[in-house]
Amino acid sequence: MxxxxxxxxxxxxxxxxxxxxxxxxxxxxxxxxxxxxxxxxxxxxxxxxxxxxxxxxxxxxxxxxxxxxxxxxxxxxxxxxxxxxxxxxxxxxxxxxxxxxxxxxxxxxxxxxxxxxxxxxxxxxxxxxxxxxxxxxxxxxxxxxxxxxxxxxxxxxxxxxxxxxxxxxxxxxxxxxxxxxxxxxxxxxxxxxxxxxxxxxxxxVHGYPEWYNPIQENGPQDCITRINKIIDKIDHLILTNNTEAIQKVKEIFGLGALSSLGDFAMTIAFPIGGPMNYPTYTWQELNWYPAYDNPDFFDFCNNITDLNAPANITAVDTQLSNYTNGSAWTGLGAYANYVKEVILPTCPSADLIGTTTAGCFSTQNETFYADPTNSAARSYLYSTCTELGAYQLPQPYGTPSLLSRAIDLDYTQQWCTWAFPPGPLSPQAVPSPDGPDLTWYNxxxxxxxxxxxxxxxxxxxxxxxxxxxxxxxxxxxxxxxxxxxxxxxxxxxxxxxxxxxxxxxxxxxxxxxxxxxxxxxxxxxxxxxxxxxxxxxxxx
Incomplete structure (x- = not known):
């Protein structure tokens, strides 16, 4: 041998x-x-x-x-x-x-x-x-x-x-x-x-919209373009405060129970890479060696660009056209279906989608974040809030974005405030409400x-x-x-x-x-x- x-x-x-x-x-x-x-x-x-x-x-x-x-x-x-x-x-x-x-x-x-x-x-x-x-x-x-x-x-x-x-x-x-x-x-x-x-x-850096640039530039462009246009339409509804249409969009994705627009924006970004966390593999987890590669991102894009998607999926693309001057939301049905089929099952029950239960999608729970139990997630969040920064952000209006503009610096900063309240000993350990002190890192x-x-x-x-x-x-x-x-x-x-x-x-x-x-x-x-x-x- x-x-x-x-x-x-x-x-x-x-x-x-x-x-x-x-x-x-x-x-x-x-x-x-x-x-x-x-x-x-x-x-x-x-x-x-x-x-x-x-x-x-x-x-x-x-x-x-x-x-x-x-x-x-x-x-x-x-x-x-x-x-x-x-x-x-x-x-x-x-x-x-x-x-x-x-x-x-x-x-x-x-x-x-x-x-x-x-x-x-x-x-x-x-x-x-x-x-x-x-x-x-x-x-x-x-x-x-x-x-x-x-x-x-x-x-x-x-x-x-x-x-x-x-x-x-x-x-x-x-x-x-x-x-x-x-x-x-x-x-x-x-x-x-x-x-x-x-x-x-x-x-x-404090804010880091560049996180999404390699995906914009190197991802399948028919998929990327569809996501950009869907995000632009969602953000138009948010910008014009069309609460009725916004609720319908959330319900199409199966996320009607989410009260926070930031939580909704983060959740639908999970297949791409949501700010700070995501339950499935994304662009970042792609690898040159098959044993370590996780192609979920391409499965996601293949769904969004499927030319043979069933009629009940493609019909969703026109359900919101009356809110966008008759313009179809091409790929919306496939995008929403992927979220419902792949992302939502990470939450143990549909009744819990709007909660901070493990695997679910709300972040609006100060008590949840303040739990001092030792965990890698808590440690990493503390470092992010105090020194590292790089809060993932969308591109500004007028520039294609894979992440909704409902996400801003304050959305991530609220987690820092909730998670790390002052203690009796070291007030200097509390993250600044203005963001991390980057000088310690740089x-x-x-x-x-x-x-x-x-x-x-x-x-x-x-x-x-x-x-x-x-x-x-x-x-x-x-x-x-x-x-x-x-x-x-x-x-x-x-x-x-x-x-x-x-x-x-x-x-x-x-x-x-x-x-x-x-x-x-x-x-x-x-x-x-x-x-x-x-x-x-x-x-x-």
Missing amino acids: HVSSVLVTAVAAFAGFTAAQVGPLGENGRPTNYTAYNFTQLIDHFPHSARYKPNDNGTFTQRYFFDPTYYKPGGPVFLYIGGETSGESRFSNLQTGIVQILMSATNGLGVILENRYYGESWPFENSTTDNLRYLTNEQTIADNAYFAQHATFPNVPGGDNLTAPGTPWILYGGSLAGAETAFSVVQYGDILWGGIAASGVVHA KYGGFDISAPRLALIDGGSDVWRDVCYHGHNASRPRHGENQMLITGAGHHWDSYGILNVSAEPDFIRAAHEWEIRRVETWLKEWDETKGSRRTKRDEL
């Missing part, structure tokens, strides 16, 4: 380690699971900062996972930044994705560090506004540096002495974790040897972020591109060996792999080969200079 050299290497390396680190091997020769280890992390890395008063000198348990199957003494450590999800959700990056690719190429050790306030890495038992004051980018990136200086890896040869800066630590992260990777390398470049920021959202460089061994890679068709390094609003051209734009790619598509770089599509293979070259160049530089990097920073 023929076995590839990659699999032979993986199996041989695995034989030297106990199952304490990694689970059993799958058919592809890679681990199917990883053991969670606990790291004692500081709650507050800045004990004299007024931003975190009253300051807390305590610690919390932060989880990490590692894969030593390719490691050989002298190899680098690759730290995958967990971002806004659990550590387990990132396992594929060690198994077949970008970290596996880099480990294999360099005899490295792969590690996933779960972000504070996600997964099971909670500093406090609940997420009151006071307790969330330590959920900031500067605390998160300080976690990365502190972890690199103190982490141990049981049963790995020399695993008690692989700390930075004595060992080359190279970070990787995608999306928010990509930004955290970039910020970490900028702020702690004397500890962390390098990093790759994939689709790193490095530039914070202080690392924004569009102009740079560091000697920081690579920035983005997707040309990513909905987040315009807050990434290659955003269209960047002030200077993007040149240099440490940057790459993958034409036609989506959100951190380079993070996915198939255990055979040579068999990947050309544009993904080129990205992975470039990343390998960047890392190998940095490691060569390490070999030439490592004698000068043997001290630790006192403050961490």
